[in-house]
Amino acid sequence: MLMRQSSKKEYARYLLDRLHQEIDRPITVMEVCGTHTVAIAKSGLRDLLPEKMHLLSGPGCPVCVTDDHDLDVVMALARQDGLILATFGDMMRVPGTESSLLQEKSRGADVRVVYSPSDALQLAKENSDKQVIFLGVGFETTTPVVAAALDQAVQMELENLSVFSLHKVVPPIMRVLLDDPEVKIDAFLNPGHVCTILGTEPFRFIAEEYGKPCVVTGFEAADILEALLLIVRQYRNESPAVDIQYKRAVRPEGNPVAVGFIEKYFTPIQARWRGIGEVPESGLELREEYVQYDARKRFPITVKPGKCRKGCACGEVLKGLKLPYECPLFGKVCTPVKPVGPCMVSTEGSCAAYYRYGRQKAGVRS
Ligand code: SF4
Numbered sequence: 574m575l576m577r578q579s580s581k582k583e584y585a586r587y588l589l590d591r592l593h594q595e596i597d598r599p600i601t602v603m604e605v606c607g608t609h610t611v612a613i614a615k616s617g618l619r620d621l622l623p624e625k626m627h628l629l630s631g632p633g634c635p636v637c638v639t640d641d642h643d644l645d646v647v648m649a650l651a652r653q654d655g656l657i658l659a660t661f662g663d664m665m666r667v668p669g670t671e672s673s674l675l676q677e678k679s680r681g682a683d684v685r686v687v688y689s690p691s692d693a694l695q696l697a698k699e700n701s702d703k704q705v706i707f708l709g710v711g712f713e714t715t716t717p718v719v720a721a722a723l724d725q726a727v728q729m730e731l732e733n734l735s736v737f738s739l740h741k742v743v744p745p746i747m748r749v750l751l752d753d754p755e756v757k758i759d760a761f762l763n764p765g766h767v768c769t770i771l772g773t774e775p776f777r778f779i780a781e782e783y784g785k786p787c788v789v790t791g792f793e794a795a796d797i798l799e800a801l802l803l804i805v806r807q808y809r810n811e812s813p814a815v816d817i818q819y820k821r822a823v824r825p826e827g828n829p830v831a832v833g834f835i836e837k838y839f840t841p842i843q844a845r846w847r848g849i850g851e852v853p854e855s856g857l858e859l860r861e862e863y864v865q866y867d868a869r870k871r872f873p874i875t876v877k878p879g880k881c882r883k884g885c886a887c888g889e890v891l892k893g894l895k896l897p898y899e900c901p902l903f904g905k906v907c908t909p910v911k912p913v914g915p916c917m918v919s920t921e922g923s924c925a926a927y928y929r930y931g932r933q934k935a936g937v938r939s
Pocket residue numbers: 884885886887888890897900901902903904907908912913914915916917918924
């Protein structure tokens with residue numbers, strides 16, 4: 574084991590050397606995956622990369638990109654009598670404009686933390702006198718699991734389970750970033766988990782229409798360095814493509830069974846992204862034939878748009894326009910213990926990752 578660790582380190586050092594030798598011009602690379610954001614911060618890679626290479630974190634954390642208005646609707650829903658709201662734990666402390674699910678729970682709302690959509694299914698079976706709503710938050714990696722739970726619910730003819738879908742899809746948001754003149758991106762590290770499901774085809778437009786390199790990568794430091802080296806080579810040779818570094822998990826065709834599950838139950842809709850706004854075809858709602866499982870349709874609720882959180886720069890952080898420590902609240906008013914914005918709440922949020930692993934470089938000390 575010790576041997577393996579040291580050879581991994583040696584390999585990472587070799588890749589770093591190659592990067593320093595081969596990079597010939599400035600390049601800005603964005604990762605669009607919260608797990609990559611954490612892996613990069615934790616490994617300290619930013620401090621070791623060539624000066625010409627600039628890494629940005631994009632909208633890769635599904636909790637962080639969930640818009641305040643959608644969160645406010647969820648809070649209002651949680652306050653309704655006779656229902657149980659089932660959610661993943663990382664949504665509990667995410668602030669809407671006036672409260673969080675944790676606060677709603679402390680005021681009496683029946684909010685339960687679940688570890689998978691199957692737990693919500695079980696809750697529905699055990700509480701036949703109540704409506705159970707599963708809060709669906711996540712990208713293409715999570716959606717097939719939710720679809721599989723729905724599949725079971727349909728087979729069991731379960732009538733008291735529904736899904737409040739805040740699911741998002743990744744390729745359209747990458748196009749939005751590429752079209753935004755304010756956002757300067759030369760290349761993407763493609764999300765490894767999402768690409769295990771989607772494969773590479775939905776990302777080809779990045780290379781073919783925009784001429785930008787992108788590489789699907791894994792989550793170890795050496796994976797990320799290998800991918801950055803592939804990006805530098807694509808960039809230098811002006812041969813943009815969608816390469817796969819993460820070959821042990823990702824196939825070009827993705828996982829057609831999982832995609833089939835998504836397509837069976839969900840259909841694309843326009844969705845709101847924090848800091849970015851409405852993006853066509855970037856969200857998922859239940860198909861018309863499964864409307865009885867659609868919590869938005871079964872429990873329609875409207876809330877007034879709330880006030881923005883003063884000083885929180887999550888929107889700009891998610892677009893890569895600001896680094897977390899460029900937010901005036903970072904590390905002072907806003908910390909993981911007392912988060913102001915969702916990017917500091919979620920373990921995969923950029924602000925939380927920079928706070929945990931990057932404070933020295935940022936010059937911020939607790
Ligand atoms: S540091 Fe806090 S307030 Fe600032 S952008 Fe991040 S989450 Fe929002």
